[in-house]
Amino acid sequence: MKQKQPATVGACARRSTGPKPQHSREKIAQAAVELADREGIGAVSIRGVAAEIGSGAASLYRYVDSVEELVDLMIDQVSSGYELNGLDGSASEQLLALARQGRNIMHRHPWVAPLLLAKRALGPHTLAYLERGLAALQFTALTGAAKLQTIAMLTAITSAFVQNEQGEPAGDGDGKGAAALIWALGTGKYPLLAESLAQGPASVDQDQVFATLVTTYLRGAGLD
Amino acid sequence: MKQKQPATVGACARRSTGPKPQHSREKIAQAAVELADREGIGAVSIRGVAAEIGSGAASLYRYVDSVEELVDLMIDQVSSGYELNGLDGSASEQLLALARQGRNIMHRHPWVAPLLLAKRALGPHTLAYLERGLAALQFTALTGAAKLQTIAMLTAITSAFVQNEQGEPAGDGDGKGAAALIWALGTGKYPLLAESLAQGPASVDQDQVFATLVTTYLRGAGLD
DNA sequence: CTTAATTGCGAACGATGATCGCAATTAAGT
DNA sequence: ACTTAATTGCGATCATCGTTCGCAATTAAG
Numbered sequence: 001m002k003q004k005q006p007a008t009v010g011a012c013a014r015r016s017t018g019p020k021p022q023h024s025r026e027k028i029a030q031a032a033v034e035l036a037d038r039e040g041i042g043a044v045s046i047r048g049v050a051a052e053i054g055s056g057a058a059s060l061y062r063y064v065d066s067v068e069e070l071v072d073l074m075i076d077q078v079s080s081g082y083e084l085n086g087l088d089g090s091a092s093e094q095l096l097a098l099a100r101q102g103r104n105i106m107h108r109h110p111w112v113a114p115l116l117l118a119k120r121a122l123g124p125h126t127l128a129y130l131e132r133g134l135a136a137l138q139f140t141a142l143t144g145a146a147k148l149q150t151i152a153m154l155t156a157i158t159s160a161f162v163q164n165e166q167g168e169p170a171g172d173g174d175g176k177g178a179a180a181l182i183w184a185l186g187t188g189k190y191p192l193l194a195e196s197l198a199q200g201p202a203s204v205d206q207d208q209v210f211a212t213l214v215t216t217y218l219r220g221a222g223l224d
Numbered sequence: 225m226k227q228k229q230p231a232t233v234g235a236c237a238r239r240s241t242g243p244k245p246q247h248s249r250e251k252i253a254q255a256a257v258e259l260a261d262r263e264g265i266g267a268v269s270i271r272g273v274a275a276e277i278g279s280g281a282a283s284l285y286r287y288v289d290s291v292e293e294l295v296d297l298m299i300d301q302v303s304s305g306y307e308l309n310g311l312d313g314s315a316s317e318q319l320l321a322l323a324r325q326g327r328n329i330m331h332r333h334p335w336v337a338p339l340l341l342a343k344r345a346l347g348p349h350t351l352a353y354l355e356r357g358l359a360a361l362q363f364t365a366l367t368g369a370a371k372l373q374t375i376a377m378l379t380a381i382t383s384a385f386v387q388n389e390q391g392e393p394a395g396d397g398d399g400k401g402a403a404a405l406i407w408a409l410g411t412g413k414y415p416l417l418a419e420s421l422a423q424g425p426a427s428v429d430q431d432q433v434f435a436t437l438v439t440t441y442l443r444g445a446g447l448d
Numbered sequence: 449c450t451t452a453a454t455t456g457c458g459a460a461c462g463a464t465g466a467t468c469g470c471a472a473t474t475a476a477g478t
Numbered sequence: 479a480c481t482t483a484a485t486t487g488c489g490a491t492c493a494t495c496g497t498t499c500g501c502a503a504t505t506a507a508g
Contacts, residue, residue, distance in 0.1 A: 018454025019504040046496060056457040058498085067496065117341040117384065120391075122404050127414050134416035144420030152388050153381070153437070160341065160380030164373060167344075180346050190351055192358035196368030213377070216444025220437065242485025243473040270465060280488040282467085291465065 023053055025063050029073035033109065036074065041111035044074070071115060076123025078112055081105050084132040092218040094136035095151075098129070099158045099214045106162040113162045116155060140223060150221050157217060161210055247277055249287050253297035257333065260298065265335035268298070295339060300347025302336055305329050308356040316442040318360035319375075322353070323382045323438045330386040337386045340379060364447060374445050381441060385434055 031052045036044050046067060050057040064070045082101050087094045106113045133151040142150065185194045202209070255276045260268050270291060274281040288294045306325050311318045330337045344350075357375040366374065409418045426433075 016453060017504090017506040018452090019456080021455070045494085047494085057496095058458075059456050061497075062455065114342045117380075117387075118338045120401070122401055122408065124408070124413075127408055127417065131414045131417050134420055138416065143426060144423035145426035147420050149388060149426070149433075153384060156341075156384030156387075157377070157381065160377060160384065163341075163380075164376050177344075177346055184346065184348070184351055189348075190355045192362065193351065193355050196358055196371050199368035202367060202369035202373070209373075213441075213444065217437075217441060220440025220444065240484060241473090241475040242483090243487080245486070269463085271463085281465095282489075283487050285466075286486065286488095 021062065023055065023059075023063060025073060026077070028053060028060070028063055028070075029077040032070060032074050033077050036111045037109055041115070044070070046070070072119075072121040072123060075112065075115060075119075075121040076125045078105055078109050079121075079123065079125035079129055081108075082125070082129050082132075084128060087132070087136070090224050091136050091140055092215060092223045095133060095154060095218055095223075096211060096214050098133060098136070099154055100210075102155060102158045103162055103210060106159065110166055113159045113166065117159045117163070120152075137223075142222060146221075150218075153217070153221075154214065157213065158210075161213060165206060245286065247279065247283075247287060249297060250301070252277060252284065252287055252294075253301040256294060256298050257301050260335050261333055265339070268294070270294075296343075296345040296347060299336065299339060299343075299345040300349045302329055302333050303345075303347065303349035303353055305332075306349070306353050306356075308352060311356070311360070314448050315360050315364055316439060316447040319357060319378060319442055319447075320435060320438050322357060322360070323378055324434070326379060326382045327386055327434060330383065334390055337383045337390065341383045341387070344376075361447075366446060370445075374442075377441070377445075378438065381437065382434075385437060389430060 028049065032044055032049045035049060035052050046060050047057045049070065050060050053060070060070075064073065082098070082105070087097050089097075106116070130151060133154070134147055137147045137150065140147075184190060185197070252273065256268055256273045259272060259276050270284050271281045273294065274284050277284070284294075288297065306322070306329070311321050313321075330340070354375060357378070358371055361371045361374065364371075408414060409421070412418075
């Protein structure tokens with residue numbers, strides 16, 4: 001049972017004997033993020049990241065327990081992009097600012113949105129983001145569980161919104177889904193869908209739509 | 225280039241020669257859903273479903289192009305559980321009823337929520353659901369794109385909400401994430417998180433919370 | 449200098465998605 | 479009835495993936 005590198009970066013003095021590690025969890029996560037940005041999340045595998053790092057595949061397991069953990073590290077790495085200081089205003093204003101940052105991050109890293117919807121990573125940066133969100137809710141009447149749910153729903157809404165922005169009608173984007181959609185429309189069984197699609201995309205600036213969406217949700221959650 | 229069985233079930237008279245297929249896309253999707261319900265989505269693989277069907281693994285490719293398509297079929301199969309007739313009331317009342325049905329479906333099939341967030345399947349049942357949602361929005365002032373986005377966000381919100389219900393704090397549920405969380409709390413760097421978790425779970429009936437959430441969102445989207 | 453811990457990693461295992469080719473089956477054409 | 483062509487089921491196989499094992503190499507402590 002080894003300790004790996006602890007989940008949090010805290011300076012744990014070298015423990016004892018043996019060669020120093022040639023890599024670090026942070027560098028690995030960074031490389032994995034770059035790889036995903038460049039070639040898509042599908043390129044992120046143990047062997048792929050190992051090649052990116054310039055090491056053998058099995059070596060990665062000295063730093064990471066599983067691929068799942070690798071992905072968690074990637075999410076946390078990306079979450080380090082939040083600027084948590086200098087937010088002011090009301091609770092909903094602060095949360096809107098956080099959500100906007102999240103949306104920007106997901107725009108820079110298109111693979112994040114689906115992952116963030118599917119799993120909850122608990123790295124230090126993610127936790128810091130969560131803590132900051134809770135701070136924004138500090139002086140509200142919400143219970144603890146309600147606060148947590150509010151933030152969870154907020155990031156979920158953000159992810160879903162970004163995912164809507166990214167791939168419009170079809171699922172993947174290779175045209176297969178689109179072809180099926182076209183065919184389905186040809187059957188005439190979905191007239192309203194055809195009509196809705198006939199009008200072009202909304203084209204109005206999504207920033208405004210997003211802000212309205214978030215603000216509305218927060219108001220519904222009981223915030224000013 | 226074969227035709228497989230067409231995406232929609234329409235009675236396409238047997239095309240020409242050869243033995244009749246021993247299975248059908250519907251039965252396969254059904255079996256896959258049962259398998260996922262029983263042993264989790266992780267058990268759904270080509271070989272797994274083939275075994276469930278009682279056929280060789282390669283045979284499945286006579287009915288399905290890829291695993292992705294299999295999953296799409298599963299989602300559509302599950303979407304056949306919607307009762308789309310007999311909805312009445314205002315636009316938001318109808319959509320709330322649809323969302324409630326969606327939530328129930330996701331409760332019966334816990335693996336659906338994550339999938340529905342990650343991808344958009346376009347099977348006949350899913351399209352029918354979408355068409356029904358558009359019908360609810362028929363006499364509103366929304367543009368076509370806005371209608372589509374409203375429904376997409378509605379199902380996303382539903383999925384996210386159910387996912388919140390299902391796995392509380394940690395990501396997976398094997399205790400690994402929970403352990404990491406416990407440890408992180410011990411550092412004292414996340415006092416607000418600790419405080420929020422200290423109070424027990426909300427325990428109030430989630431039905432009410434869900435209804436409020438959906439209604440609020442719809443009101444924000446410009447509906448009555 | 450010995451000892452023990454630790455790293456990097458090639459080799460291997462099991463499982464997966466997917467393809468290929470072939471035998472078996474069935475209907476149409478004559 | 480016989481041929482022909484299409485179609486099915488599927489064993490065998492390949493590439494790839496996540497993961498484990500064992501060993502040589504490296505380094506610090508005693």
